[in-house]
Amino acid sequence: MSNKDTGFFGENRAATFLISNGYSILYRNWRYKHLELDIIAAKEGLLHIVEVKTRSTINFGFPEKSIDKIKMQYLKNAAAMFQYKYPKWKYLQFDVIAIFLNEEKEWELNFFEDVYF
Numbered sequence: 001m002s003n004k005d006t007g008f009f010g011e012n013r014a015a016t017f018l019i020s021n022g023y024s025i026l027y028r029n030w031r032y033k034h035l036e037l038d039i040i041a042a043k044e045g046l047l048h049i050v051e052v053k054t055r056s057t058i059n060f061g062f063p064e065k066s067i068d069k070i071k072m073q074y075l076k077n078a079a080a081m082f083q084y085k086y087p088k089w090k091y092l093q094f095d096v097i098a099i100f101l102n103e104e105k106e107w108e109l110n111f112f113e114d115v116y117f
Helices: 003-020 069-085
Strands: 024-032 035-043 046-055 092-101 107-112
Touching: 003 024, 003 035, 003 046, 003 092, 003 107, 024 069, 035 069, 046 069, 069 092
Parallel strands: 046 092
Antiparallel strands: 024 035, 035 046, 092 107
């Protein structure tokens, strides 16, 4: 499976997980210039910016470990542009869905809510 296919698989699983847990998916792969947000969802009036990380090997660490301060700043910038374009959304939180997909096509999903650094 290519990196693009792995990412697409993970985003589909993440969206399904969110929907099954009462979230409404507003956008997938929302873009503004060079910025992109994987999933923008809403639940109980709160906007959720969801970064999805999918890995098929842990040779370079677990998926969630790839979100560092630089990536978080990128997400904050993109979220600020989203809020500028859609001022209705005043309150938001950042979440991460990390998916590990092994060679047998079995997968494990971990949901990290309200991450911020």
